[in-house]
Amino acid sequence: MNRVAANYLDPYRSQEGSYGIGLDNKINPYLLKKDFPIFQEKVQGRDLIYLDNAATTQKPYPVIAAVEKYNQAFHGNPHRGAHYLSVKATELYDQARQKVQEFIKARSRKEIIFTRNTTESINLVAYSYGMNFIEENDEILLSIAEHHSNILPWQQVARSRRARLKYMYLDKDGRLSMDEVKRKISNKTKLVCLTQMSNVLGTIFPIKEIIDYAHERGALVLIDGAQGLPHLGVDVGELDADFYVFSAHKMLGPTGIGVLYARESLLEMMPPFQSGGDMIEYVTEDTASFAPLPEKFEAGTPNVEGAVGLAAAIDYLNNIGLDKIYQHEIDLTAYALEKMKGIPYLTLYGPLDLEDRGGIISFNVDKVHPHDLASIVDLDGIALRAGHHCAQPLLNFLQVGASCRISFYLYNTKDDVDKLLESLERARSWFVNGS
Amino acid sequence: MDLNQIYTELIMEHSYNGKNRRVLEEKDREERGHNPNCGDDITLQIKFTGGRISDLAYTGSGCAISQASTSIMIDLIKGKEKEEALELLEIFLEMIKGTELTEEELEMLGDAVVLKNISYMPARVKCAVLAWHTLKGLLGS
Ligand SMILES: Cc1ncc(COP(=O)(O)O)c(C=O)c1O
Ligand SMILES: [Zn+2]
Numbered sequence: 001m002n003r004v005a006a007n008y009l010d011p012y013r014s015q016e017g018s019y020g021i022g023l024d025n026k027i028n029p030y031l032l033k034k035d036f037p038i039f040q041e042k043v044q045g046r047d048l049i050y051l052d053n054a055a056t057t058q059k060p061y062p063v064i065a066a067v068e069k070y071n072q073a074f075h076g077n078p079h080r081g082a083h084y085l086s087v088k089a090t091e092l093y094d095q096a097r098q099k100v101q102e103f104i105k106a107r108s109r110k111e112i113i114f115t116r117n118t119t120e121s122i123n124l125v126a127y128s129y130g131m132n133f134i135e136e137n138d139e140i141l142l143s144i145a146e147h148h149s150n151i152l153p154w155q156q157v158a159r160s161r162r163a164r165l166k167y168m169y170l171d172k173d174g175r176l177s178m179d180e181v182k183r184k185i186s187n188k189t190k191l192v193c194l195t196q197m198s199n200v201l202g203t204i205f206p207i208k209e210i211i212d213y214a215h216e217r218g219a220l221v222l223i224d225g226a227q228g229l230p231h232l233g234v235d236v237g238e239l240d241a242d243f244y245v246f247s248a249h250k251m252l253g254p255t256g257i258g259v260l261y262a263r264e265s266l267l268e269m270m271p272p273f274q275s276g277g278d279m280i281e282y283v284t285e286d287t288a289s290f291a292p293l294p295e296k297f298e299a300g301t302p303n304v305e306g307a308v309g310l311a312a313a314i315d316y317l318n319n320i321g322l323d324k325i326y327q328h329e330i331d332l333t334a335y336a337l338e339k340m341k342g343i344p345y346l347t348l349y350g351p352l353d354l355e356d357r358g359g360i361i362s363f364n365v366d367k368v369h370p371h372d373l374a375s376i377v378d379l380d381g382i383a384l385r386a387g388h389h390c391a392q393p394l395l396n397f398l399q400v401g402a403s404c405r406i407s408f409y410l411y412n413t414k415d416d417v418d419k420l421l422e423s424l425e426r427a428r429s430w431f432v433n434g435s
Numbered sequence: 436m437d438l439n440q441i442y443t444e445l446i447m448e449h450s451y452n453g454k455n456r457r458v459l460e461e462k463d464r465e466e467r468g469h470n471p472n473c474g475d476d477i478t479l480q481i482k483f484t485g486g487r488i489s490d491l492a493y494t495g496s497g498c499a500i501s502q503a504s505t506s507i508m509i510d511l512i513k514g515k516e517k518e519e520a521l522e523l524l525e526i527f528l529e530m531i532k533g534t535e536l537t538e539e540e541l542e543m544l545g546d547a548v549v550l551k552n553i554s555y556m557p558a559r560v561k562c563a564v565l566a567w568h569t570l571k572g573l574l575g576s
Pocket of ligand 1: 054055117118119120147149150195197198199224226227247390
């Protein structure tokens with residue numbers, strides 16, 4: 001194992017001396033890349049240029065090593081045995097929960113529920129809260145920019161509970177104005193579901209203002225932090241969100257583990273989502289009483305290695321600093337937008353300035369279908385996303401059939417942008433000139 | 436793999452030229468095919484004369500692979516008996532699955548063999564087979 005990994009054999013030992021920070025106190029992605037073994041792989045015989053971070057991110061050694069160490073030395077079934085390994089697994093799982101609690105600044109560990117991913121977190125809220133507390137003629141308000149996983153569960157709830165689903169639309173720059181918010185939130189609004197950052201346009205929504213306004217009107221708010229948290233962080237206490245959800249795999253962690261944060265009083269009143277082992281107190285033939293929070297919502301043997309990996313990812317991000325990561329992404333976005341704006345065959349979607357936006361750029365190349373483009377740049381080792389990005393209502397609203405999307409993270413470089421633009425040029429020329 | 440092994444001249448030509456892209460004045464049936472992921476969306480229209488496919492055309496939109504595959508298929512299938520068309524469909528689908536075809540089978544597919552390399556691109560297989568599956572739907576029952 002290499003030198004970087006060796007530092008992390010104990011999953012929770014903090015990183016001594018951050019890699020990847022230059023003398024100017026900024027991220028040096030060329031150094032950071034060395035922490036990510038995937039960049040040693042060749043794709044189509046070329047260096048990998050990974051621009052699909054909004055879909056999922058790559059893992060640094062510390063995360064890989066923490067999961068490996070857990071499986072090698074500490075694996076047991078948490079909460080279920082008196083033996084060493086069960087105790088150890090319980091300890092690590094609890095520590096991971098505490099790490100998450102501190103990272104998003106929740107008041108209590110009871111407010112951190114581990115799930116499989118953002119989608120499951122939202123489904124938990126929809127089935128446990130929505131199906132029980134949303135009433136006929138209540139309104140559920142979404143933004144048109146939501147990911148399918150923050151739309152479909154609400155369609156189900158609206159159908160079953162005879163509630164109404166309403167949408168807030170974006171202005172021509174892809175922003176959500178407070179005027180639109182105020183127009184749509186009424187005293188019938190029971191729940192507002194909103195993404196912190198659009199996974200297609202990169203726009204950051206004014207969630208604090210929206211939450212305050214919704215609360216004044218008596219509505220609860222669910223924030224989808226899948227795209228926001230990895231880049232912007234969150235303070236759920238200050239934000240005063242009622243529900244906040246995210247996935248580990250978009251913030252350098254493993255797949256198969258996500259989080260639901262919810263206000264303790266809400267979780268107390270919500271019935272369990274799934275039932276079985278680990279979430280009970282007493283069980284008789286006909287009845288059961290439920291375990292206290294957070295176990296009440298975690299039926300069955302949990303994903304301990306996932307939680308351990310997420311905790312290691314949080315350590316890694318904290319060591320670098322989310323503020324530095326965001327600044328780095330914005331520098332790259334500025335660089336990319338400046339170049340892309342000057343290319344006549346590109347159509348860009350979303351805001352062209354840097355205000356309230358993150359490192360996601362959606363675009364189309366004239367005369368090249370997004371899927372052909374994705375295949376062509378893949379031949380150059382470039383990973384980007386093409387299609388509807390699980391946000392068909394947004395693409396319909398924008399009247400775009402499909403688009404290409406690049407999304408940055410801490411390890412991306414200006415070289416990545418330059419190589420992408422060269423590859424786009426090659427694709428364009430092949431489609432237009434046949435060579 | 437290289438660009439010119441996938442986006443061959445023939446594929447580019449078929450994806451651009453619109454000779455099979457039209458609406459039939461007289462049709463017996465039509466069928467729509469759709470790839471939700473790619474957004475490829477085509478409608479095939481067919482006209483039979485006896486047991487023979489006397490006319491076949493498409494409308495719709497999508498990526499170059501799906502459009503070219505549709506157009507090449509129409510060139511191949513038009514004028515064929517229904518049974519013969521079904522046999523060609525199966526051979527084509529086998530090729531895209533990666534099955535080695537005999538010389539004779541390759542010959543039967545004609546220009547459609549240019550799509551063979553798609554069998555090495557799992558992400559694009561759906562694009563290549565869309566029209567062929569849609570036609571299967573049209574010919575079935
Ligand atoms: C804004 C947003 N919400 C939800 C999701 C779904 O996340 P997951 O697939 O991890 O549940 C994604 C990512 O795909 C996303 O970008
Ligand atoms: Zn396609």
